[in-house]
Amino acid sequence: MEDRRRVENFDMERTIHFLKQELSKQDPMVLGIGVAVAVVLLTIVFLFILARRKNKRNSVLLVGLCDAGKTLLFSRLVHNKYINSYTSIKENSGIYQLTGRKKGALVVIDVPGNDRQRMQFWDRFKNQARGIIFVVDSASFQSELKEVAEFVYTLLSDHIISQHKLSVLIACNKQDMTMAKSSKIIQERLEKEMNTLRVSRAATLGSTDGSSGGEVFLGARGKEFKFSQLSPVIVEFAECSAKGTSDEDGQGELNIVEEWMNRIA
Incomplete structure (x- = not known):
């Protein structure tokens, strides 16, 4: 379980690093994709927290x-x-x-x-x-x-x-x-x-x-x-x-x- 978490954290870090590099190029298409991904992730996190509170x-x-x-x-x-x-x-x-x-x-x-x-x-x-x-x-x-x-x-x-x-x-x-x-x-x-x-x-x-x-x-x-x-x-x-x-x-x-x-x- 601990190894799995480390792999997941490593993958997340690589993804964030990649996004930072692409965003630094200021490519409008990449920026749009980045914003869309961020919105989706924030929505998922919000719904997850809301569900946990509701079911607590x-x-x-x-x-x-x-x-x-x-x-x-x-x-x-x-x-x-x-x-x-x-x-x-x-x-x-x-x-x-x-x-x-x-x-x-x-x-x-x-x-x-x-x-x-x-x-x-x-x-x-x-x-x-x-x-x-x-x-x-x-x-x-x-x-x-x-x-x-x-x-x-x-x-x-x-x-x-x-x-x-x-x-x-x-x-x-x-x-x-x-x-x-x-x-x-x-x-x-x-x-x-x-x-x-x-x-x-x-x-x-x-x-x-x-x-x-x-x-x-x-x-x-x-x-x-x-x-x-x-x-x-x-x-x-x-x-x-x-x-x-x-x-x-x-x-x-x-x-x-x-x-x-x-x-x-």
């Missing part, structure tokens, strides 16, 4: 059910401030500045959680995602277990996740509330529910033409479902509180979330 995965998607705290988490990360919670009907996007040793930024996109829109927004933004933060309401998790599991299962079985090895964080939010479940309990119950889902979905596919529409089988066949089986995709769990302990005057407890974002950048 530099976004973190905040997903989850309604009222899980996504918008407040978004505001804490992007604006470093508390806002009163509300149900989003369109996405919010902003820049998160990396901290610590890494320099740069990530685009954070808060995706609406209502069941009629969330998959539309997922399909819209998934191709620019570098990572996904699935926000869970730890206090009301038990009553929302089935819906959370179905949403998580649908996302993780999308071929985009495995194809691009997207990083996934299950953010167990609202840990400031008394009835909040721990990340360990949430993980265990999600795994159990998703194992049941996997069986039912496999049966549904078996009763049709067998086409999965690009859906990826989750976990190890013949074994109970575990998030640890999803390699090369890594799903992590973290406890956090976007609200914090004193609302407007306090800071959210998001250290683990921010460490994760800096790690995947």
Whole structure:
């Protein structure tokens, strides 16, 4: 590979030298050809840079059910401030500045959680995602277990996740509330529910033409479902509180979330 680069660089240098010699003769035809070549090369370089920027995965998607705290988490990360919670009907996007040793930024996109829109927004933004933060309401998790599991299962079985090895964080939010479940309990119950889902979905596919529409089988066949089986995709769990302990005057407890974002950048 190194030898090939040297040959390419040598050829480029010879070409540039030749053009310089010809241009120095001030031949109008050569000048015209030189200008045309320069324009073509600059156009190719510009389109290449534009394509790389367009295809660069530099976004973190905040997903989850309604009222899980996504918008407040978004505001804490992007604006470093508390806002009163509300149900989003369109996405919010902003820049998160990396901290610590890494320099740069990530685009954070808060995706609406209502069941009629969330998959539309997922399909819209998934191709620019570098990572996904699935926000869970730890206090009301038990009553929302089935819906959370179905949403998580649908996302993780999308071929985009495995194809691009997207990083996934299950953010167990609202840990400031008394009835909040721990990340360990949430993980265990999600795994159990998703194992049941996997069986039912496999049966549904078996009763049709067998086409999965690009859906990826989750976990190890013949074994109970575990998030640890999803390699090369890594799903992590973290406890956090976007609200914090004193609302407007306090800071959210998001250290683990921010460490994760800096790690995947």
